[in-house]
Amino acid sequence: MKIVFAGCSFTAGGELENPEEERFSRLVCNRLNVEEYNVSRNGYSNDLLFHKFLKFSTTCGKPDIAVIQWTNVIRWQIWDDTLNDWESIAIKMVARYKNNEIKPMPRTTRQWSAFRYYRHVYSDQHGIENYWKNVYLAEQYCKDNNIKLIMMEMKSKELTVDYVSPYQSLCESKIPSIKRGIIPVPKHKTPEWYEYYMEMMHPSPKGHQLIADYVEEQIQLLSGGNS
Numbered sequence: 001m002k003i004v005f006a007g008c009s010f011t012a013g014g015e016l017e018n019p020e021e022e023r024f025s026r027l028v029c030n031r032l033n034v035e036e037y038n039v040s041r042n043g044y045s046n047d048l049l050f051h052k053f054l055k056f057s058t059t060c061g062k063p064d065i066a067v068i069q070w071t072n073v074i075r076w077q078i079w080d081d082t083l084n085d086w087e088s089i090a091i092k093m094v095a096r097y098k099n100n101e102i103k104p105m106p107r108t109t110r111q112w113s114a115f116r117y118y119r120h121v122y123s124d125q126h127g128i129e130n131y132w133k134n135v136y137l138a139e140q141y142c143k144d145n146n147i148k149l150i151m152m153e154m155k156s157k158e159l160t161v162d163y164v165s166p167y168q169s170l171c172e173s174k175i176p177s178i179k180r181g182i183i184p185v186p187k188h189k190t191p192e193w194y195e196y197y198m199e200m201m202h203p204s205p206k207g208h209q210l211i212a213d214y215v216e217e218q219i220q221l222l223s224g225g226n227s
Contacts, residue, residue: 002061003029003219004037006053007069010154010178011040013208015198022205025067027212032219037063045075045088046134054141062145065222067215068138070153070175073127078113089114091122124161132167139171148222150215155179182214183207 005011005025013019020026029036037060039052053066072090080087089110135151142149155177176182183203186192196207203211 001032001034001065002037002063003032003034003065003067004053004056004063005040005067005069006038006049006056007040007067008044008049008071008075008154009040009042009202010071011038011067011069012042014042014202015200016202016205016208022208024203024208024211024215027208028067028215028219031212031216040069043075043088043090044071045077045090046070046073046131048075048077048086048088050134050138051077051086053138057141057145057147063147065148065150065219066138066142067150068152069178070131070135070151072154073124073131073159074122076117076122078110078117080110089117091118124159125163128159128161128163129165129167132165132171135171135173135175136167139173148219149173150218150222151175152178152182152211152214155181176214178203178211183210 003025009015011023011025013023016022023038025038025040026036037056039056040049041052044052049071050068053068057063057066075088075090077086077088079085087110091114138149138151141147151173153175179185179201183196186196194204196204196210198204
């Protein structure tokens with residue numbers, strides 16, 4: 001059985017002391033006694049994490065199972081000529097406004113790209129539309145290639161717009177939220193909260209165990225009870 005995991009820092013193991021051993025993808029693969037393939041990285045946008053999954057699938061052999069963890073819709077990607085590859089940008093990179101002045105000033109080409117994009121182009125409607133396009137593409141690609149698909153979403157930013165993408169009606173999957181479904185959300189920064197989350201709100205080792213439990217359960221369901 002070949003399983004590929006794609007996502008952002010939630011799947012890469014952000015903030016964990018030993019991410020390659022403690023993240024849920026490794027836990028799942030250890031339980032099933034299969035090799036771990038994790039193409040995730042901190043800060044990946046939905047476009048970029050799906051791009052990395054497709055690149056792996058088309059160059060390293062199609063997996064039997066794809067586990068895709070979608071991230072914040074506000075993240076985007078730009079082409080970096082220096083790296084000769086795609087790079088993510090996020091709204092947190094954008095300089096803030098105060099009295100019509102930019103503080104702090106963007107310093108790098110990447111920061112300026114983010115600043116211009118979020119000032120002149122991005123809207124939450126844009127982010128929602130793109131999210132469902134990616135979900136639809138993932139469903140169709142996996143269906144066409146006989147790949148079993150498990151999806152989750154990070155669910156970090158509450159959007160303020162009431163917009164329903166027409167792409168959503170084409171999607172078949174119900175996508176559970178990690179933060180508001182798979183892992184409990186106790187009162188912020190309480191002792192119980194720290195059982196499940198790290199300081200910067202990534203899943204703790206216990207949180208990753210709960211995600212691993214969910215993924216393993218879904219694999220068993222997709223495999224007809226046999227994993």
